[in-house]
Amino acid sequence: MIPVLEIGGTHVTAAVVDLPDGRVGRRTHRPLDPHAGAEDILGAVRRCADHLDVPAGTRWGMAVPGPFDYAQGIALFAGVGKFEALYGVDVRTALLHELRQRPGDVVFLNDAHAFMMGEWLAGAARGHSRAVGITLGTGVGSAFLVDGGIVARGPGVPPEGRMDLTEADGAPLEESVSRRAILARFGDPSADVRDIADLARVGQRRARRVLDDAFMTLGAVLGPRLTAFGATTLIVGGSMAGSWDLVAPALHAGLADGGWTPDAIGLDGGPERPRRHTRAVQPAGLAGDAALIGAARAVAVRD
The missing domain is CATH 3.30.420.40 (ATPase, nucleotide binding domain)
Incomplete structure (x- = not known):
């Protein structure tokens, strides 16, 4: 142990x-x-x-x-x-x-x-030789994995393997995709991301637009890199992945705009998933254990 x-x-x-x-x-x-x-x-x-x-x-x-x-x-x-x-x-x-x-x-x-390695060993990335992990919370964490090892360079891999060092629309990615970016765009200092997600689920347009913009931006930035890297799966973790019903559709659309069209979107976060798909977007299978x-x-x- x-x-x-x-x-x-x-x-x-x-x-x-x-x-x-x-x-x-x-x-x-x-x-x-x-x-x-x-x-x-x-x-x-x-x-x-x-x-x-x-x-x-x-x-x-x-x-x-x-x-x-x-x-x-x-x-x-x-x-x-x-x-x-x-x-x-x-x-x-x-x-x-x-x-x-x-x-x-x-x-x-x-x-x-660590998250990506855990998912590769026992979670949603099992069976994939080229996989990318993203964690969404206070910032954007990332990991590019080849045959069980994390890599920091190569086709599609951002500087130092860090997506937080990339840009979206001329600004750092975390100015569009992070807790602070989402709260700033929503404009209510009393709300947190979970509150915004709850509002989006009951139909508040501003809340849904703020979340959609963030995750579509992330997908559009990731798409070309996933293609160049040859990724067969994208695993998403972090606190925001708990709102997967809101994250997945916008992320899928952004990835498609960026040239990496997923064949499947995992829905339940469980480790047992079909692997016939060449490109799958999945939530973390192990949650906090990964x-x-x-x-x-x-x-x-x-x-």
Whole structure:
């Protein structure tokens, strides 16, 4: 069993993973304030991890969003609207010294990469040799996968493998597709994305237009890259994927406009899907478990 941590925009999760079975157990969650001070953020992570009873000296995996120096374990958050108090903090050293279990090491990886790896091992991307994963939340995370490995260059792959470094209509993609972009376009400071989705479902035109514009833009930017990459599936995760009934139609239309017309759209998020389709758009099959499983695999590969 491999202990892992996953940092999200507003939460931290600790769990142990049975990698051969793809099973996540002994899970604990804690809220995380992305605008808090460094000690408060690290304290929340520590308290969450300390709920796990694992032997001292065990190697941990940790999925964390960027920008982050994953090799050294140093946070580089700046200009992304979250965790900026951690800029320059040696997170690896903090965890090694402050966790009750005293880990032997911590292996860090990008949260979108961990998500995609988990989906490839045990979720919606199983059986696909060339797959792309997108996570939609506070920003746009991405992962381009070839035969089980994440790649950062090649045909269709954006700089560093990061879709957040691409542009839409001359502006950074996250100015069109992110939590802050959707809220800004909706124009109601009391609403969150979930509220906007609820309004769209009951027929409010402004809410539906804001969401459609965001996901059609994402599809139009992704389409040419998926074609050049030779992707056979696009897997969508993150908090916004919970509104898949709203995401899927607009994303499908945008992808078609961008030249990558899906043959199928997964509807239920389950892992069992037909693979005769050459191009499929699917929601995450493992939901919150994918990044945890991916983090565990990073540890197993390192061992």
